[in-house]
Amino acid sequence: xxxxxxxxxxxxxxxxxxxxxxxxxxxxxxxxxxxxxxxxxxxxxxxxxxxxxxxxxxxxxxxxxxxxxxxxxxxxxxxxxxxxxxxxxxxxxxxxxxxxxxxxxxxxxxxx
Amino acid sequence: xxxxxxxxxxxxxxxxxxxxxxxxxxxxxxxxxxxxxxxxxxxxxxxxxxxxxxxxxxxxxxxxxxxxxxxxxxxxxxxxxxxxxxxxxxxxxxxxxxxxxxxxxxxxxxxx
Numbered sequence: 680x681x682x683x684x685x686x687x688x689x690x691x692x693x694x695x696x697x698x699x700x701x702x703x704x705x706x707x708x709x710x711x712x713x714x715x716x717x718x719x720x721x722x723x724x725x726x727x728x729x730x731x732x733x734x735x736x737x738x739x740x741x742x743x744x745x746x747x748x749x750x751x752x753x754x755x756x757x758x759x760x761x762x763x764x765x766x767x768x769x770x771x772x773x774x775x776x777x778x779x780x781x782x783x784x785x786x787x788x789x790x791x
Numbered sequence: 792x793x794x795x796x797x798x799x800x801x802x803x804x805x806x807x808x809x810x811x812x813x814x815x816x817x818x819x820x821x822x823x824x825x826x827x828x829x830x831x832x833x834x835x836x837x838x839x840x841x842x843x844x845x846x847x848x849x850x851x852x853x854x855x856x857x858x859x860x861x862x863x864x865x866x867x868x869x870x871x872x873x874x875x876x877x878x879x880x881x882x883x884x885x886x887x888x889x890x891x892x893x894x895x896x897x898x899x900x901x902x903x
Contacts, residue, residue: 683833709889714894719897720896720897721795721895721896722834724891724892724894727892729889767833767834771892777839778824778838778847779892781834782833783832784833
């Protein structure tokens with residue numbers, strides 16, 4: 680079955696630093712999504728990507744849908760304390776009719 | 792529109808009991824999804840409805856699990872004869888086609 684490899688597993692950074700995380704897949708996806716999840720809550724959608732090569736920004740967040748449709752990255756610029764949490768990538772297959780396949784998450788920890 | 796609503800937020804049950812969770816999607820969304828998330832993992836897809844039709848089931852959805860969406864609006868997920876391995880966060884999500892994929896806050900199930 681499809682698997683997503685998300686890296687890094689965790690990141691320890693200083694406030695104000697930029698962050699980069701990525702996901703790769705053994706299969707093609709038609710949609711890539713990036714979510715942030717706080718403890719005890721559901722994932723919150725950060726950025727959705729629907730076309731190969733698409734680069735989309737949401738405030739300090741930027742994500743790209745890889746040309747091969749097998750990878751995506753998320754960048755966070757000038758990190759702040761509220762960026763702490765677990766970030767998940769998720770891919771969706773044909774026609775948007777499939778369930779999402781999630782990565783294992785990147786745990787972002789910000790040191791003051 | 793208050794987003795995707797799930798009830799209850801927490802449920803503790805004895806092994807062998809039946810439990811039922813409810814999900815109210817975003818009102819104009821035609822697709823509804825159920826996921827399960829265990830500690831340290833990303834959400835795993837269980838099943839998906841388009842309107843009232845259940846179109847896809849994961850192999851994770853054993854025959855003790857049943858989901859319904861009788862009028863194409865809210866959905867219920869029932870687990871019969873619960874086992875300790877069923878302890879997890881159960882997440883519901885909805886979308887309009889492939890867009891606006893939004894999760895609820897989840898129901899945390901603990902089987903004792």
